[in-house]
Amino acid sequence: MSRARESHLPRYLEIAEELEASIRRGDLGEGELLPGELELAKRWSVNRHTVGRALNHLQQMGLVARVKGHGTHVRPPRLDYRIADQVSFTAMFEAVGARVRKQPPTIHAARADATLATLMRIPVGEELVGVRNGSAVGGSPLSWGVGYFREAVLPGVADLLAGFRGSTSELFRSVYGIELFRAQTRFEVQPAEPEAAAQLRVAIGFPLFKVEKLDTLSDGTPAVWGLSYFRSDAVRFDVQTRPIITVGA
Amino acid sequence: MSRARESHLPRYLEIAEELEASIRRGDLGEGELLPGELELAKRWSVNRHTVGRALNHLQQMGLVARVKGHGTHVRPPRLDYRIADQVSFTAMFEAVGARVRKQPPTIHAARADATLATLMRIPVGEELVGVRNGSAVGGSPLSWGVGYFREAVLPGVADLLAGFRGSTSELFRSVYGIELFRAQTRFEVQPAEPEAAAQLRVAIGFPLFKVEKLDTLSDGTPAVWGLSYFRSDAVRFDVQTRPIITVGA
DNA sequence: AAGTGGTCTAGACCACCTT
DNA sequence: AGGTGGTCTAGACCACTTC
Known part of the structure; x- marks a missing residue:
């Protein structure tokens, strides 16, 4: 060249x-x-x-x-958001010594419309619990989004999550005795809309990661779907799809 | 006014x-x-x-x-780049009917420096084959990057790849009788540097996906590492980490 | 040669955060 | 009140693509 x-x-x-x-x-x-x-x-x-x-x-x-x-x-260096089939947002960042602050979530009842039903692979009209949430790490906003939990799979989840700011992985493990697994994650880049910009304290138009996720039970049954925006200057995603062997010396 | x-x-x-x-x-x-x-x-x-x-x-x-x-x-809608543990770039886009054009790759001999050795989990100094490549789908540039192939795992790979513009998955399957698996994928957003901007035909500063990948053999042995930039207006990534069941109806 | 978008200047007004 | 970055105008010059 x-x-x-x-x-x-x-x-x-x-x-x-x-x-x-x-x-x-x-x-x-x-x-x-x-x-x-x-x-x-x-x-x-x-x-x-x-x-x-x-x-x-x-x-x-x-x-x-x-x-x-x-x-x-x-800014401090970008955080590493590690994703494997088993994930805990809270545990991961605390392991790195990052101070995580979750906003108290806003909860509302919802039903699966056509779009959501397709994304979650469940029947249209199913009862869901919608949760708006946000997170900040080290004092700076990191993510903002919404999640939908299947009431049929996690009965009484609305009451559980109301005001809860800890690790949902641990919560579900202790209350339901189940483990959630990350099945699918979609990544896209979108310029910040006014509302997302305000929440994440960036200028309108700033590039954001748009991340859609689907968590399932161990047998593959869909349980939670979420859509979040992440500040692209604050994070990098690291997805593991298979184990790796280290070679030599 | x-x-x-x-x-x-x-x-x-x-x-x-x-x-x-x-x-x-x-x-x-x-x-x-x-x-x-x-x-x-x-x-x-x-x-x-x-x-x-x-x-x-x-x-x-x-x-x-x-x-x-x-x-x-x-522009046409964003392409879906589906990633699971088994992937073929070429096959995936051709399945959607997209016309894929790979630039003829530029090949050079290389050795693993400290950084590359860590990323690939191999010993420092190991013999590698470096490959610069680019791709376009539907006449518009999509990706541009570099890959490093382990000569020890894929003997004679330099000659194989010289001028080859087809599916490397198929090539390795037919020549070596092996299958490559996607083990790790990292996503980051970076503004286009002048060289990347020229290659991808976007303005300097335009947000790009920076994607680092590691492919392994079936037993987890590292085989190929790659770093590519993708136009963030042209693609969306969809990573599958576990099977999903469709419920009801 | 004409038209396009990228860069740079210059100045103005504004909303926002801090004090 | 003073300083910050975000928006908008206006005009200039340029490199690039296409004819």
């Missing part, structure tokens, strides 16, 4: 690279606030919009976070 | 929604070119940059694609 020209990089990318270098060098520590757009613009003798673009690029790289009215600060 | 609007939605989102509606209605057919920014700006009496933002938003939603010097056209 010939690499003839690579000299004329856009100015905002040059600035982004300089800022990236100084973050990686450690000139700017984790959580530290960067100067505002106006001051940075003066530093490179460019317009405010040009450094703004550089900062937006760095945000999509996961290096900084921008909050309107507050400023731009250095 | 009269900004006495009671909708607190940004103007560019209102325009994006109107365009979205007319695409979903079918006023604009798949593949059809939209008017240029200047004409659209006249239509809504706004600046060119405002409609530009609306179009960029629609592109991130996967509804349109923008190509510099060419224009903005309506």
Whole structure:
């Protein structure tokens, strides 16, 4: 492959690279606030919009976070969201020492419409319990979404979940004596809509992971379906589909 | 002027929604070119940059694609990239009737450095065959990346792959009599760097799926590791970790 | 040559968060 | 009240694709 020209990089990318270098060098520590757009613009003798673009690029790289009215600060590295057939959201992040905060969920009765019935592979009209929830790790919002639990499989689940902020895996294990398994996970990228943007404290249009999941009982019976949006600057997903052997030395 | 609007939605989102509606209605057919920014700006009496933002938003939603010097056209719906423990990229998309075109791969000898050895779970210094490749579906670029094949597990793989553009799953099955299994897949979102942007025909900064995969033999022995970038407007990933039963009716 | 979208400047107003 | 980033306008220049 010939690499003839690579000299004329856009100015905002040059600035982004300089800022990236100084973050990686450690000139700017984790959580530290960067100067505002106006001051940075003066530093490179460019317009405010040009450094703004550089900062937006760095945000999509996961290096900084921008909050309107507050400023731009250095982000910690992305979290690893590990998914295998057995998963506990809470246990996984606590194992890494991350401080997880779940919002108290909002619960409502629901029934499977045509779309939901297809996604969950259950009959139309079945009784469900809908749960709106959100999570934050290390003080920064991570996810926001909704889940649907089958009342037929998890009787009385609405009362169980009301106000509950712990690990649902443990809850179901102790109350029903069952284990849930991740059967299917779908990943998509979507720009943040106004409501999701507000919940996750990102600007409208910021790229989000849209994740749809289906959890089943051990025999493959569908039990829970969920749709969540995750900040793409805060997380990376790691899905295990088979065991791996480590070779040699 | 009269900004006495009671909708607190940004103007560019209102325009994006109107365009979205007319695409979903079918006023604009798949593949059809939209008017240029200047004409659209006249239509809504706004600046060119405002409609530009609306179009960029629609592109991130996967509804349109923008190509510099060419224009903005309506995209087909996102492809479903189904991943289970047994996968064939080629077979999967051909099953959906999509026309897959793989670029002839570029091959080079390589050795596992510390990073690669950790990722592949093999000893440092092991002999590998590096393969740069790209794919397009339905005439639009989809992925671009690099793969590393273990010479010890797939002897003579460099010669096999040189100029080969078919299904590698089938190739390995017929030549070595082995089946490869997807063991691990990592998903991350990254803004397009200049080189990836050029290969995938998107603007610099456009959000891409960064996908790392590890394929193994049936006993879990690592065989192939790969890193690919996928256009996030063109694809959605669907990972199956367990079988699912369909209930009722 | 004409048209397209990408970049950069310049200035304005605003909503939001902190003090 | 002061500072932050988000939005919108306006105009300019450019690289790229297509004719």
